Amino acid sequence: MVKIAILGFGTVGSGVAEVLTENGGLIDRRVDDLVRLKYILDVRDFPDSPYRDCFVKDFSVIEQDPEVDIVVETIGGATVALDFTTRALKAGKSVVTSNKELVATHGYELLKLAREHGCSYLFEASVGGGIPILRPLTSCLAANQLEEITGILNGTTNYILTRMIRAGLTFEQALQEAQEKGYAEKDPTADVDGHDACRKICILSALSFGRQIYPEQVPTQGIRGVALEDVAYAGSADYKIKLLGRAIRRPEGKVCAFVAPHLVPGDNPLAGVEDVFNAIAVRGNAIGDVMFYGRGAGKLPTASAVVADVIDIAKDLKRDHRNDWEEGAPDLVVSPDVLTSQWYVRAEATAEQARAACGEIHLLARSGAPAGEVAFLTGPMTEPQLRKRLEGLEVRSLFRVLA
């Protein structure tokens, strides 16, 4: 029998309990053993829960129970969760989590700890919710030198951008709607300012390129600066504005990783990813481009990914399941300033001024544009080159165009 403890009985934690129960028969068949929930750790009381007999308030009960094989951490954050994860791994218990913040900031040390104690630290649910992405990256694409990852990694911002594009809502209106529907938190900072996407691209980078990359090394720009005017101009040339997390392999083992709104061409499959859906495109030197698509959040999709990790460990408790990557370094990450691309620019200027500044440009149009507003796509250049050319123009928006 394989015994499980869940830390935290919030959305994901209760979803994991539900999936373990609901799909218990098939899980037991797939593991070829009985997988049973023994503990749920939560400070609150749940007297009416069907799992009421599992609740404990003291982590050391779980830590000291030799019957517990796998700990599911769904607390979130990087304080209590770090403490409990560290103690569980040191006690030789494998840990499965959906906690992207913890993996993005402490992944290297926790993976090392797992290795030292002969157990596993798995976190499929930390990126893309239920979308299978981490395991395919490390197993199915193992024959490839991975070159680039590009993802719509945050459902909240994708919902907001979709509503701006399709319903003509302003950012503030779309955010409010997302909050009303439960897609955005009351404090939407982590989503809207790109921090959530940043943590996820850190994890994808580390798995793809083999070394820890920390959120503070990744330039991150959210979607507050995306205006309806930009959506309209982009749409006129069949582009959609999407918040992308990107990680690109660079020479000498370096990585360029960043999060920013981009103009995505209409015929790119990422352009069709709408609402709260996520998608991650991966380019490998043998496979070319592949894309993974699905719900990036939600109770049951996320729980589905957590339980898949539980099954993987439970199938063979002694096998080495570790994801693995090496230590990070301050000089591992290079700035996106090195990347050449086309750019979208909206400015208070005339077409002549824009042309004088940027040379050959593709002018964009929108209905109702006031006199003195110009928007255009530039030829390929780096951001420092572009900024130099735009000196003296009143720039309102500036977004990279995805090739």
Place this chain on the structure above:
Amino acid sequence: MVKIAILGFGTVGSGVAEVLTENGGLIDRRVDDLVRLKYILDVRDFPDSPYRDCFVKDFSVIEQDPEVDIVVETIGGATVALDFTTRALKAGKSVVTSNKELVATHGYELLKLAREHGCSYLFEASVGGGIPILRPLTSCLAANQLEEITGILNGTTNYILTRMIRAGLTFEQALQEAQEKGYAEKDPTADVDGHDACRKICILSALSFGRQIYPEQVPTQGIRGVALEDVAYAGSADYKIKLLGRAIRRPEGKVCAFVAPHLVPGDNPLAGVEDVFNAIAVRGNAIGDVMFYGRGAGKLPTASAVVADVIDIAKDLKRDHRNDWEEGAPDLVVSPDVLTSQWYVRAEATAEQARAACGEIHLLARSGAPAGEVAFLTGPMTEPQLRKRLEGLEVRSLFRVLA
């Protein structure tokens, strides 16, 4: 050291040799051992190949060499390939293949043989070329009761349909173009008539629902009956015509599997899958809908999937890697006649006759339609119900609408 033998030095076989060489360093690191190509079996001579020292013409050399751990079968077909695969597994050598025909027709017995001889039979490349789909189905989605698989599984037919939709080519013109570009064989039957998609949906069904399903159990209709008129009518209501392979879980452990052209709504992600790309959408009871997208064929993408299987086995030769499913049965598969859906109908009739026959319908329009032609979408019903209603009408086309 892990030694590999490749059977057949065609497109996929030579691609596998190329990926093993080109990405050799990273493959060795991932396996934590040296993975080396020892033999290539082919009846032809390749005196100028960089692998010329590996070639043999007699399979028994490979069969009897205890150093060979993994045999990569890229011969195709179900005669010689069946013989060599059987002999390799009996000799305790794991086999990796891209051969969908062999897996779809003999998967159960070969998986059983692998189990009995303590080795593995893996075939990630048999469905979706390089797209990771089989391993995600069985591992990442292991916590789910899988409900339904819907795939654009054949790149050739998707290319032809894309060219009909986007360039207005007839089926014959688009087929000729596909042949000129090397996307279609001289004899395009296997692709155009849906047999290739049929084999792939058989494999997906077996992995998803746990029992062998044979191609002859799967009603299969290709794309020869799709006319430009149908493309135009479908487009007028924002549908795209796509050849879909589908497998649906039914009560009492039964499966409904079939291949047929469908009208796919424009906002379904499958509608945006163009040219030679493939995509497979999977619905699970916890995860909801996920989709996997990429190149369904091609030398290096397919080789990438084959080598991923090789790496998986090489990482731990003694671990049990088996995919597994149980024996099939004549009564396992139910006819798609049980499925209720909307339908697209084109007929030689008036709108009044169509309405009299089918009740509430959604009439479609196209420019240049001759008098006496009518096309429409019906309400939800089964195919037998529809056929009964259409008795007496001159029906030209009849396709299911994907919900």
